[in-house]
Structure formats: structure tokens, C-alpha cells
Amino acid sequence: MSEPAVSVVDVTAGYGARPVLNGVRFDLPEGGMAALLGPNGAGKSTLFRVITGLMPHRAGSVKLFGRPVESLRAGERARLVGVVPQEVEVPMPFSVESFVLMGRTARISRWAGPSRQDRAAAERAMALTDVTELRDRPVTELSGGERQRAVVAMVLAQEPRLILLDEATSHLDINHRLDIMRIVERLNREEGVTILLTSHDLNLAASFCPHILLLDKGRLEAAGSPEAVLTEERLQKVYHCPIRVRRDPDDGAMAFFPVLR
Amino acid sequence: MKAKTFWVILFILTPLVPLLGLLAGSSGFGLPDWHAASGRALLVLRMERVWSGLIVGAALASSGVVLQALLRNPLAEPYVLGVSGGSALGAAAAILFGSALGVWTVPLAAFAAGAATLALVVRLAQDDQGTPSIYGLLLSGVIVSSVCSGLLMFLLSIAPAEGVHNVLWWMLGNLQMPSRPLLAACSALALAGLAGTAALAPELNALTLGGETAHHLGVRTKLAVAAGLLLATIVTASAVATAGLIGFVGLVVPHVVRSLVGPDHRRLIPAAALGGGLFLAACDILARTVLAPREVPVGVITALVGGPFFLWILRQRRKMGWVG
Numbered sequence: 001m002s003e004p005a006v007s008v009v010d011v012t013a014g015y016g017a018r019p020v021l022n023g024v025r026f027d028l029p030e031g032g033m034a035a036l037l038g039p040n041g042a043g044k045s046t047l048f049r050v051i052t053g054l055m056p057h058r059a060g061s062v063k064l065f066g067r068p069v070e071s072l073r074a075g076e077r078a079r080l081v082g083v084v085p086q087e088v089e090v091p092m093p094f095s096v097e098s099f100v101l102m103g104r105t106a107r108i109s110r111w112a113g114p115s116r117q118d119r120a121a122a123e124r125a126m127a128l129t130d131v132t133e134l135r136d137r138p139v140t141e142l143s144g145g146e147r148q149r150a151v152v153a154m155v156l157a158q159e160p161r162l163i164l165l166d167e168a169t170s171h172l173d174i175n176h177r178l179d180i181m182r183i184v185e186r187l188n189r190e191e192g193v194t195i196l197l198t199s200h201d202l203n204l205a206a207s208f209c210p211h212i213l214l215l216d217k218g219r220l221e222a223a224g225s226p227e228a229v230l231t232e233e234r235l236q237k238v239y240h241c242p243i244r245v246r247r248d249p250d251d252g253a254m255a256f257f258p259v260l261r
Numbered sequence: 262m263k264a265k266t267f268w269v270i271l272f273i274l275t276p277l278v279p280l281l282g283l284l285a286g287s288s289g290f291g292l293p294d295w296h297a298a299s300g301r302a303l304l305v306l307r308m309e310r311v312w313s314g315l316i317v318g319a320a321l322a323s324s325g326v327v328l329q330a331l332l333r334n335p336l337a338e339p340y341v342l343g344v345s346g347g348s349a350l351g352a353a354a355a356i357l358f359g360s361a362l363g364v365w366t367v368p369l370a371a372f373a374a375g376a377a378t379l380a381l382v383v384r385l386a387q388d389d390q391g392t393p394s395i396y397g398l399l400l401s402g403v404i405v406s407s408v409c410s411g412l413l414m415f416l417l418s419i420a421p422a423e424g425v426h427n428v429l430w431w432m433l434g435n436l437q438m439p440s441r442p443l444l445a446a447c448s449a450l451a452l453a454g455l456a457g458t459a460a461l462a463p464e465l466n467a468l469t470l471g472g473e474t475a476h477h478l479g480v481r482t483k484l485a486v487a488a489g490l491l492l493a494t495i496v497t498a499s500a501v502a503t504a505g506l507i508g509f510v511g512l513v514v515p516h517v518v519r520s521l522v523g524p525d526h527r528r529l530i531p532a533a534a535l536g537g538g539l540f541l542a543a544c545d546i547l548a549r550t551v552l553a554p555r556e557v558p559v560g561v562i563t564a565l566v567g568g569p570f571f572l573w574i575l576r577q578r579r580k581m582g583w584v585g
Contacts, residue, residue, distance in 0.1 A: 113527055
């Protein structure tokens with residue numbers, strides 16, 4: 001058995017005196033694709049910050065591919081895990097190409113600049129995300145969907161074994177959401193990249209992710225397949241509002257509706 | 262104007278401006294008589310002056326580039342953050358009262374005071390989690406700067422008369438160095454800082470996307486930010502110790518060059534350093550000749566000539582730049 005991509009054991013973390021995460025424990029096997037769900041304030045972002053080494057945990061252990069996250073050097077960590085945030089604020093008009101090349105920051109030679117390998121990785125990433133045509137355009141002038149694809153391309157150029165997507169599609173329209181999710185799914189299936197994403201879109205998460213982690217008040221409420229985890233009772237308990245779970249009559253996909261009246 | 266055209270212009274100007282600098286002087290245009298001792302002395306004097314223009318301009322421009330990237334703010338530059346003001350205070354105190362470290366006294370005093378000022382500015386701008394906010398930095402920078410200039414005035418008011426003249430002339434921005442060893446010391450410091458700045462280009466690129474994204478890309482963000490601030494302080498201090506307070510170069514040259522070659526720091530840093538150096542050397546030629554035999558402080562020229570010229574370029578290239 002290879003080491004899990006993410007192994008979180010009894011992790012406690014927080015800001016100041018208040019713990020945001022309280023004894024969270026889960027494994028994500030390499031090659032898996034999982035969604036981390038939960039209401040605002042459940043601790044999803046904090047968990048991501050702990051996994052990426054942005055924030056220290058107080059107790060427990062966090063390992064990436066078998067290595068404790070706090071023992072990883074910055075460059076090593078960047079080869080293991082890449083992050084697509086909700087939005088990358090780009091204040092300067094970098095061209096899409098040089099933006100994507102920034103994914104190679106940890107590998108690029110300080111003096112010689114991008115090598116043939118670096119350029120090849122960027123080309124591949126741009127092709128996979130369909131931004132090759134935009135390469136000379138300033139990132140600042142792209143539409144929301146194009147821009148998020150460029151961010152995904154940057155993270156792909158990084159060639160990490162695990163990609164975290166932190167609300168990466170939440171400000172996009174439905175079509176562009178699907179664009180991003182299809183790219184991510186393809187990476188997972190064809191390249192074996194492990195995916196962990198957070199989302200407030202239950203429909204999207206349930207249809208793309210075979211594994212669901214449901215977080216509530218800093219604890220892991222449930223983990224497993226979408227059918228097992230996302231039940232009406234549990235969703236009502238976690239989100240504090242009645243939610244109907246139905247099946248799409250055409251393809252059987254799970255669909256979630258808040259009960260409005 | 263394409264980026265390529267800009268590079269071609271830079272490469273044409275690189276030998277041209279220094280050559281003009283050797284020919285032009287407040288004593289008249291033309292190569293000084295090489296066979297006379299006074300002619301040789303004049304030529305050496307002009308060489309030093311061209312050199313200090315190049316090095317000071319390069320230092321100010323690259324310091325502006327670094328600070329704008331680290332703070333992700335187009336207003337950042339050594340003046341606004343108080344680095345120049347602090348360095349000036351340190352250098353003035355050293356000129357008036359110190360000589361403990363020989364030729365290194367003025368540049369090291371400028372560096373120490375500049376670094377202390379920046380540390381104070383960053384400390385004042387920190388929130389309760391220890392991260393300095395950008396607006397906090399700009400605000401405390403402006404405040405600490407004015408305190409420094411107040412202290413500088415105070416130093417001047419208590420200084421002996423002939424010291425006041427030295428400091429005033431230096432403060433107005435003056436590329437004529439009092440001594441060659443001092444110029445050599447400041448240049449060594451500036452060149453070391455410029456080399457370090459160029460080496461930091463990949464981290465600066467990543468940091469313009471914000472600290473968290475840079476972290477995810479594999480940058481040791483705290484170390485990189487500290488290194489960047491230190492390098493910006495070193496080059497600013499060496500520029501201030503060389504030539505006093507020359508405004509404008511650190512703020513506007515980075516913007517103009519960025520709008521021409523793009524924001525990638527691997528190209529931007531050398532282009533801004535070369536452009537800033539040539540710009541200041543060219544301004545100095547004007548400073549020496551425009552009212553000859555009287556000299557105009559070069560800082561006056563950078564503002565009066567550079568201002569409208571750069572505003573024009575920025576308006577032309579607004580889209581590619583960083584203003585609105």
C-alpha cells in the first residue's frame with residue numbers, strides 16, 4: 001500500500017483561544033477525488049490552511065504522502081500540493097504565459113530562467129485548460145472563467161501530486177463551473193492527480209466526487225460516498241435548514257433543494 | 262512602442278548617454294584637453310559623475326520595483342515608506358558629526374538608519390496578528406518620513422555653519438561626490454544590492470500574487486519578503502549616501518518600464534535599473550548645462566523634465582501599466 005495523499009490524525013487547530021478544528025481525522029488515498037463540505041465557519045478553510053502548511057496545528061499530525069507537513073521544505077511542499085483558491089488577485093498585467101510559468105517557481109533556475117522542461121510543463125498546462133490561445137493576453141483583462149482556467153493552468157504547471165480547490169468555482173456561472181470541474185476530473189482520471197475540493201454547491205460536489213467529507217463545527221460529521229453521507233437528516237442537522245434530496249429522473253444524479261416553503 | 266523597440270533604445274542609449282556626460286560640463290561642451298593636468302582632472306571628474314548618475318538611478322529604480330512588488334501597491338517606493346528619509350537622516354548625521362568608520366561611515370549610517378526606519382514603519386503597521394497591512398505601511402511610512410525630515414531640520418539647525426552648507430547641497434540631490442573612496446564604497450554596496458535584487462526575481466513575481474499564493478508556489482514568503490526589504494534598503498541607502506534626496510526616479514521609472522517590458526521581474530529589474538541609471542545620468546547632463554556655468558540640483562531636473570515626459574508615456578500605455 002502506498003502512503004495516503006493526505007493523512008490527518010486527530011488534528012486540533014485554531015486562532016487565539018478558540019479551536020476551529022477539533023480532533024479531525026481522515027485519510028485521502030492517492031488518486032482519490034473528495035469534496036470537503038460543510039456550512040460557513042465549519043473549519044474547511046482552516047483545514048486547508050493546516051494541510052498546506054500555512055497555519056500550524058496544535059495537536060495531532062498532518063502528513064502529505066507520508067511526510068509530516070511541518071517537515072517539508074517550501075519547494076518540496078510545492079511539488080506535492082498545489083492550491084486553486086477562489087480568486088487570485090493579480091495586480092499587474094502579467095501575460096497568461098508568464099503567469100502560468102509562475103507555477104514553476106519552485107523548480108525554475110534562479111539565473112538561467114525557465115528551462116525547456118519548464119516551458120513544456122506550461123504548454124501542457126495551457127493546452128489542458130484551453131488557455132493556449134490567450135497566452136499573450138494580460139491576465140488582468142480576462143473574463144472570470146478564462147482567468148480561473150489560467151489559475152488552474154498555473155497550478156498544473158506546478159505538477160503537484162495533490163490539488164486542493166478552495167471554493168474554486170463559486171464565483172463562476174454554471175457553464176464555467178462545469179469547465180473547471182471537467183478539467184479537474186480529467187486530471188484525476190487520466191493523470192492520477194489526487195483532488196480535494198471545498199464547495200457550497202452540493203449538486204456539483206455529489207456528481208463529481210465519489211468521496212465526501214462533511215465537516216461541522218470543527219469536527220468531521222461523516223465521511224463516505226455521497227449517498228451515504230448526504231442524507232436529508234444529516235444535512236438538516238448540519239445546515240440548520242430542511243433540504244430535500246432527490247434523484248434526477250434522467251440520469252439518477254443526486255440533486256439537493258432547500259425547502260423554501 | 263513594443264518591448265523589443267524599448268530594449269533597442271536602451272542599448273543605443275547605454276553608450277550614448279555616458280559619452281555625452283563626458284563631453285558636457287558646466288565649463289563648456291567638448292572633451293577636456295587630455296594633455297593638460299587640469300583637463301585630465303576634469304575628465305575624471307565627469308567620469309565619476311556619469312558613474313554616480315548611473316548607479317544612483319539604477320539603485321532608486323530597482324528599489325521602487327522591489328517595494329511595489331512586495332507591497333503590491335503602485336504607490337510604494339523608498340520615499341513613501343520612509344526608507345529614503347531615514348537613510349538621509351543617518352547620512353546627514355554621519356556627514357555632520359561622524360567619521361568613525363572611514364569611507365564606510367556615511368553609507369553604513371544611511372543603511373542603519375534606513376533599516377531602522379523601515380523596521381519601525383513595519384512595526385507600526387502590524388495588526389494584532391503581526392501582518393503589516395498595506396495601507397498601514399503607507400500611512401506609517403509617510404508619518405515616520407515626516408518625523409525623520411523634522412529631525413533632519415533639527416540637526417541642520419544645531420550644526421556648525423560650514424557643515425550646513427555641505428549637508429544642504431547634498432540633500433538637494435547632487436551627483437558630485439566629495440571623495441572617490443566614498444563613491445567606490447557606495448557603488449560596491451549598490452551593486453551588491455542590485456545583484457541580490459535580480460536574484461530575487463522569481464520570488465518577487467510570485468509575491469505579486471499575494472503571500473498565500475506565493476506560499477503555495479513554494480516560496481518561503483517570510484524570508485523572501487525580509488530579503489526584499491533588506492535589499493531595497495541597501496540600494497536606497499547607498500543611493501542616498503551617494504547623492505542625497507533625488508525624488509521621482511524610484512516611483513515613476515518602475516511604472517514606465519513595467520508598462521514597456523511587462524511586469525515579469527526577470528526582465529523588469531535589469532530594464533528598470535538600466536533605464537533608471539540612464540535617465541538620471543541624462544538629467545544630470547541637463548543639470549550641468551542648462552544654466553551653465555551655474556548648476557541646477559539634479560533632483561529639480563528629474564522632477565521638472567521627467568514628470569511631464571513620464572506622464573505622457575503612462576497615458577499612452579495606461580492599459581499595460583498599473584494605473585487605472
